[in-house]
Amino acid sequence: MQTAIERPSSYVRYEFKEFGGKIFAAEHELPKVSGNEILVKTDFCGVCHSDVHIHEGFYGLGDGKKLTLEDRGIRLPVTLGHEVIGTVADVADNGDQSMVGKQFLVYPWVGCGECHECTTDQENLCTKPASLGVFRPGGYAQYLVVPHRRHLVDVTGLDPARASMLACSGLTVYSAIKKVLPVADVDSVVVIGCGGLGQLAIRMLSAMGIKNIHAVDISADKREIAKESGAKHAYDPTEDGVSQKILSETNNRTYAVLDFVGNEQSVNLGLSVLKKGSKLVIVGLHGGELRYPIPVIITKAISVIGSYTGSLGELKELVKFAHGNNFTDIPLEIRNLDQADSAVNDLEQGKVKGRIILQNK
Template sequence: MPNNIEPHSKYVRYEFAEFAGKLEPVSYEIPTPTGREVLLKVDYCGVCHTDVHVHDGYYGLGQGKRLNLGDRGIKLPVTLGHEVVGTIVASGEEVKELSVGQQKLIYPWIGCGECSVCQRGEENLCAKPASLGVFKPGGYSEYIIVPHPRYLVDLGNLNPANASLLACSGLTTFSAIKKIQPIHQDEFVIVIGCGGLGQLAIRTLILSGISNIVAVDVSEEKREIAKSDGAKYAFDPRSDDVADTLVNVANGNCIAVLDFVGNEQTVDFGLKILKKGGKLVVVGLHGGELRYPIPFLVTKAITLIGSYTGTLAEMRELVEFANQHDLVNIPVELRELARVESAVEDLSAGKVPGRIILKIS
């Protein structure tokens, strides 16, 4: 594939040089892809809660303890952004199957490619990750390098801006939902946290034929969005006796909880409302510690699952699913790349009812 980039041309990516520091534009020379690498111009990039956590530099572990991401292999400076749709502008000499001008969704959860986990197709769980926007420069940028064509997925007929959400938000919810299936007609699924991920989860559940859905969120605005998306009931978890009320409206048949918040209170709430044989899938990373009586875990046969993003195969399946259904039609706000600092700040402060997507001109 010909490389149409002028030698020594410059581009800008937004990065932070210290955790919790400012996201500032830095000029770099546009890289020349080699081997199986592909260079794409970034068109759209979602702003995700994972970006907030990586920018903060830690996950809360409860009791004042932290998991410091600098100790987990994340090296500064960092260019965030892992929900990326881009247009191919060049590739290495070994790439024959792609063409300049093709627009692709990028799978960002790249592993080492060699270990047993990667060989099983679970690169998102690799112990030596090379994830774009975390360990490698991501989509808060004008250009991005992808190490292999296999990580590029055709969009089909999807809106490219909203389709960017499928690389993380959509994939994370899709993978979590697969972990609770099958759901029988009389069983209920509880969705805790109805921001961008929760909204996508409700839409995915409805489009999958699962209609008994209860939404739980502290925000009245997000509860209303959840009901408009198809949730039968929506509750404020701070209300008196809300757990008992929820169990009653579900006829004691809460078979699964999808927790998109992931703090001590939401996990405790989820465990309280599950029926025997139920599954709690924790996706959110707000942090804390888990406390639960072990005899209850055994006698109720509760399954507790941590779910982290999803596989490349699941993303391909998701894109096909999204093309067959109206999945990614959720509230989004487009912002220019230069406003990325405010986008991360607003998401961190809980001021985003849907999702912010960066549009790179």
């Protein structure tokens, strides 16, 4: 028999019906799960910068061109929220009833479950994505349906509100860093953009023992935070000769650039400081177009890599790493779930210092 847990007939999702429109409460019938599905009651849900992009409905491609999320197959209405800590409320009749009442972190980067990518732990690269909070209703809701128990990760021992950010921001940073490891002690890593992800990256790199971390941000406040988080130097990209300064401070040994801005200026700055055999990992989605001389890519043997979220295996590694490594210690602002609309707006307007976490009480 499954543990008795409150199961109302309806629940609220905070959703928007048009891109850029207001996020409001909508009542839905509570779904009956079947097969491998699991019904999860949301406890915490992080408000992520990608929620701002999804809400806006497009990515800039440069020259005023846009990649709309409708073109990517996202259908309205959308219930955002892909950084979910939740408690299992129901499993299908043939499912593992002992899971009911247990709290988990939800892996949101769900694929079709059947293709080569999905069956080789690259579900985040599935060509038929069904990501929670993007293609399927996410955690800006009292409940959500998780397609399979493999998407539930045990985070016992971690602070649940902080652990929510591992599902996207933490995983995105971890996967980007993994693409450049190992980093030799003589080499440097340059982190461009020191907002939430950049700060997390600097903390994670420090926790991994990376010696020479350099930070770039247009905001003096964020440069200060970057240094407090473990960066040796922090540069203002609007100052003249910033590439030269980075080249000289790193002794021309930048082995990796992690770009959390991802616009033309940041990518070009990153490319300008790379040494031979080095890597530029682009994570930020501010958009634009890359023009770069092809022979230089070859003669300098550089890699330009895009990094988008991460795999379930990487999330499990990250959860392990989070035990005993305090890299998620950034300012948190816990708000009630019904504040979803203002939370996304505040993030959009740059009014958030650390991370907003929505709580479903």
